[in-house]
Amino acid sequence: FRVLSGIVRTIWKSRTIPGPVEGMLSFYGSTDEFIHKVRATSQRFGNTVRIWAWPVVCIFVSEPEDLEVIFSSPYLQSKAPIVYDALTPILGKGLATLNGAEHRKHRKALGPSLHLEILQGFVPIFEHNAQKLCKQLEAYASTGSTFNVSPLLGRYSAQGICETVFSTETSPGLAEEQENFIKVLIEASDLMFYRLTRPWYSPDWLFYFSSQYKGYMGAVKGFESFVSKTLAHKVELVKRGVTPKEGKRKAFLDHYLTSDEAKVLTERELIESLKTLSAGAVGTSMDLMSFFLLIMAITPDVQDKVAKELDDVFGGSDRPIEPGDLSHLPYLECAVKETLRMFPPLFAFSRIAKRDVKLPSGHELPKGCVVTVMPYTTHRNPKYFPNPEKFDPTRFMPENSRERHPFAYIPFSAGMRNCIGQRYGMMSAKIVASTILRKYRILPCPNGPQRLEDFVVGVGVTFGLRDGAHIRVERRLKSDLKRRG
Numbered sequence: 001f002r003v004l005s006g007i008v009r010t011i012w013k014s015r016t017i018p019g020p021v022e023g024m025l026s027f028y029g030s031t032d033e034f035i036h037k038v039r040a041t042s043q044r045f046g047n048t049v050r051i052w053a054w055p056v057v058c059i060f061v062s063e064p065e066d067l068e069v070i071f072s073s074p075y076l077q078s079k080a081p082i083v084y085d086a087l088t089p090i091l092g093k094g095l096a097t098l099n100g101a102e103h104r105k106h107r108k109a110l111g112p113s114l115h116l117e118i119l120q121g122f123v124p125i126f127e128h129n130a131q132k133l134c135k136q137l138e139a140y141a142s143t144g145s146t147f148n149v150s151p152l153l154g155r156y157s158a159q160g161i162c163e164t165v166f167s168t169e170t171s172p173g174l175a176e177e178q179e180n181f182i183k184v185l186i187e188a189s190d191l192m193f194y195r196l197t198r199p200w201y202s203p204d205w206l207f208y209f210s211s212q213y214k215g216y217m218g219a220v221k222g223f224e225s226f227v228s229k230t231l232a233h234k235v236e237l238v239k240r241g242v243t244p245k246e247g248k249r250k251a252f253l254d255h256y257l258t259s260d261e262a263k264v265l266t267e268r269e270l271i272e273s274l275k276t277l278s279a280g281a282v283g284t285s286m287d288l289m290s291f292f293l294l295i296m297a298i299t300p301d302v303q304d305k306v307a308k309e310l311d312d313v314f315g316g317s318d319r320p321i322e323p324g325d326l327s328h329l330p331y332l333e334c335a336v337k338e339t340l341r342m343f344p345p346l347f348a349f350s351r352i353a354k355r356d357v358k359l360p361s362g363h364e365l366p367k368g369c370v371v372t373v374m375p376y377t378t379h380r381n382p383k384y385f386p387n388p389e390k391f392d393p394t395r396f397m398p399e400n401s402r403e404r405h406p407f408a409y410i411p412f413s414a415g416m417r418n419c420i421g422q423r424y425g426m427m428s429a430k431i432v433a434s435t436i437l438r439k440y441r442i443l444p445c446p447n448g449p450q451r452l453e454d455f456v457v458g459v460g461v462t463f464g465l466r467d468g469a470h471i472r473v474e475r476r477l478k479s480d481l482k483r484r485g
């Protein structure tokens, strides 16, 4: 009775918030259309929209003043089980899915092993993997043929996770399992989305009858097996006192296992959080970089400015990128940020309201509703981003962004549940972007999109290009540099 009366109360209290009468059904249709429907809904009903998802009440919030309350209220920090339970078998019971004291414990334990100094040690790893990717591009540059760069970016990110988080080069005999792990990391978003959008498959015994059961469970097992075996090997090395020598780069785990925080999590908890870190990193980074490269292909003026900046820093040389170089690439950084504004890989994320919470916009979030934050709509608010459909990196130049509301731009969320991999993700993206653009000019595919509005996007757990980024590449010549003056 208490559950039922709680549901009725939530529905009753949310009745004044505008929204389509047909609720969730208004988004029914292909996933390509989903994001356009979400935008149309917010254009029609405003920045706070109530969506019935019987019996759940979902409230989309996108006004920065309201978001400030959402990111800071202690009553709005718990993940909605209806969304996150479906992701847990692959994502793990780690940072992204835990709540309250458990969440704080994991955050405190893992945060120090991802601080800036440690990340800077990852630069040569990203650089090396970006060079490997460029070698693969060479074949396409010679023939001028069109290809899908997204799987290569997925591999770049997944390989990066293996080396920066697990330092797999010191884990012999796991090559086959690592390959499987990389495959699952690249496919994780699709696998999780399949189960998330089919709530009737939530119980394992019903999911057993699904056509995806075997593939999904194979992925879950592969993930678990790689993470636990690599961890066991690392723990053994630490016990024997075998740690990377002074001056040699250390992976996340090398730091964590020898740090004061190492005893905070049990082995099981660490395995779960490692799964979360890995699954959280790859799909998002692959989507971000796919959008970025496709945008470069269709905005040659922006691409030229990025290339000019790279030439200024590297002088047309082949020298490897160093940590210090990254702060001298402000325009590249702005272009990556603008990509995240227009196409935030996590276009939405949710919390459950533990109490009624009043928002500055005047609406009240009733206890029990699912609060959904929508970076995709927030980032298209013309009050903060005039002409929002235009790709314009200069929006993020300090002189143009200083006065902007801090919660008008939230690709990595904000507050105590913001993305723990934000700096990692930006660094990895800037390194692969700069390595590619130093060597190659990106061109659009003749039959593919020539304008941003032609992009065919698809929604999964992350938001990406439905068919990947199909591009062509051309080797940059020294004469390009001179021509641009």
Ligand code: HEM
Residues within 6 Å of the ligand: 095, 096, 097, 107, 276, 277, 278, 280, 281, 282, 284, 285, 288, 344, 345, 346, 349, 350, 410, 411, 412, 413, 416, 417, 418, 419, 420, 421, 422, 424, 425, 426
């Ligand atoms: C570059 C692309 C990335 C984007 C756009 C992104 C975005 C986000 C967002 C919006 C959240 C909040 C999600 C929510 O509240 O449900 C989040 C959380 C998280 N992200 Fe990222 N992320 C990226 C890369 C990464 C990377 C590289 C890692 C790991 C190295 C990572 C690990 C995590 C984790 C563990 C959380 C959960 C944090 C918590 O709840 O305390 N992400 N990310």
